[in-house]
Amino acid sequence: MSSSKPPLLWLNVFIFTASFVLGVLVTPWYAYNFGLSWVHFVCLVAAFSFSNLSITAGYHRLWSHKTYQANWVLRLLFAIGGALSLQNSALHWSSYHREHHKHVDHKHKDPYSASRGFWYSHIGWMLREYSHLEKLDYKNCRDLKKDKIVMWQHQHYAVLALLTNLGMPLVLGLIFNDILGMFLVVGALRLLLSHHSTFFINSLAHIWGRQTFTDKNSARDNGILAILTFGEGYHNFHHLFENDYRNGVYWWHYDPTKWLIASCSWFGLSSNLRTTPQLRIEKARAKMQLQMTHKKMASIDACPSLIANIEHEFEAMMACMASYYESKKQLLQNKRQRVLESYELSLLKQRHQQLKADLKQQRQIWRNSVRVYA
Template sequence: MTAPQPKAPINWIAVFALIFLPIVAAIAIPLYAYHHDFSLAAWISMFVLLGVSSLGITAGYHRLWAHRAYEATLPLKIILMIMGTFAVQNSILFWASGHRTHHRHVDDVEQDPYSINRGFWYAHIGWMLRDYPSGAANYKNAPDLLNDKLVMFQDKYYVPLVIAVHAGILLPIGWAVGDMWGVLLLGGLMRLILSHHVTFFINSLCHMWGSRPYTDENTARDNFVLAIATWGEGYHNYHHIFQYDYRNGVKWWQYDPTKWLIWSCSKLGLAKNLRRIPSFNIKKAELAMKFKYAEQDLAVYGHNVNEDMATVKLRISQEYDAFSQTLNDWAKLKELEIQAKKASVAEKIHQIDDKLKMEFQLVEQRLSHHRQTLNLLVNNLKKKAQAN
């Protein structure tokens, strides 16, 4: 009989920030509201500063430093570092390195720092309350960050920076609006708690609730409601298959203010080299999942429409073969493009590019056709099953 494993030691700093401070807020804020009430300016400070700290994490810690999804000028990096420090989620180095480990070992209960397979509570907050081995700092995956002077400066002076940033933001606002305690309680304390849990939703709910339109190889989900709550990070299924894209919401209607902020900074000359996954790769992943879901629908609804089963299976099989041929054609076109650019003189490349672009567009149109045909087949199957 093996001896029980000792529990991981408690992280008292995390307990103070994540357990004690919310208790203080639950007592102090209602008491202050009862005796003094909060000014409108204090409420506004809470919402505005929530955006500041949350975007510091999503645009800075996450998409800039953890994934290198774009490049930022030094002034923008300093601003994002200050915004992220204001969120009090540890240093850029610790946060980004741990997040890279999460992507590399997603859902692994031993190596993923916040694996959802250990439960909602653990993924949301529990992994920080004890010093679990999976959450220990290991910067072998972050040589770029170790060579970043700004990142290392923040890591070295993190605690003084947290104090300085909070004093430099909250005290002038409280003095200017004439409600110091209101701003400290709402714009400071309540905003900090909300900012924490907005980020924690990405680790917990975004791995539990929503759809998987691009991959089912991990637990990450896309969810419009969570995208609103998490400043665009809710399209998490897309992010886990295409983590180096500066966007999480790639469709025009998807809510992703972090993407809009990065794009706006690029137009102002503050950011460059915004990385985007080619649209064909996105459509390919989306359509491959549609074929998987079509097979599942056949298994669920097919027994109710036996007379049409052979026809439906044949049509889906034919459509999948056409899809595979489309992928082969795309690969050949990419090879032709590479060879043409190597072999052609500069003045001929433009002509070749124009021709290849037209052929690429035709291939993408074929992908759209496959998706429409597949949707039609599945919808007809469901309608016939319901009718029977």
């Protein structure tokens, strides 16, 4: 059997090599010899944010997973920003990403499988003509083929990529009288940062972090990666609840993409934001905590009575949780339909507050129980 590697994709090799050399070597040399101002930095941050948010909010959460709907203005901006990011068209990107979720970690069916190592999942899969990465027919994106903006960008992607990646630095260079400096900073360095921060989700986010909600795949939650990737670092949550428009589900999670989508809904630019019921999220998190506690107790050969106590506290919290969220559901339903009399509503509110207090207490008992084996 031949062990020769597939042919190189020379265009991709050139783009990745050129952006690396220009961003890492030439840009610092230029800054040292000719200087860069705060204008260069502001333009870099603005262009980097525009291109990456077009990937996270557009390519990923809008088109790949349909977690919300967006009007044509927002979709057009994401299409242009996606071309600026130089990660292929939204149709192509979404098709590969849907295959990734469908076959996550499969050595051959997952386009950028983490099971093949960091280098492969980060960038190696794009450098060679691997047999399982043959040109897709986009059968898994029939819905996107009906989106006129997606198809417009797909058909004119090469032109849009050239116009944005060369045109934007040129215009900024003419405005601020530094064409070469803007090309290096907003063009090359921004592209280098944009590429590798996005690629970290395929590589680092599958090997570095915590499996907070599931261990059925290699995806991890990592707050540091979330900062680098506009909220995409909460990857374990995303792989279990991929139809949620949020990756950082809790209020303290750094997820600018989530905030952007929610903010756009205030102005009618986005709608039908999909979320996972909180009860499902809490159950998944608690089950993983129980599973990890079982493993740690097994490693120290804990006595059966301790194991039984942990399981009892878990079941008690699950019961409290179910009652609390059912009460919350009833309150929300009454708020919409106003089916209860004021007296009945008052009793329901009192019961809801008591259930909230019970759940808070039971959660603390559960935390104390599992903390011993953390």
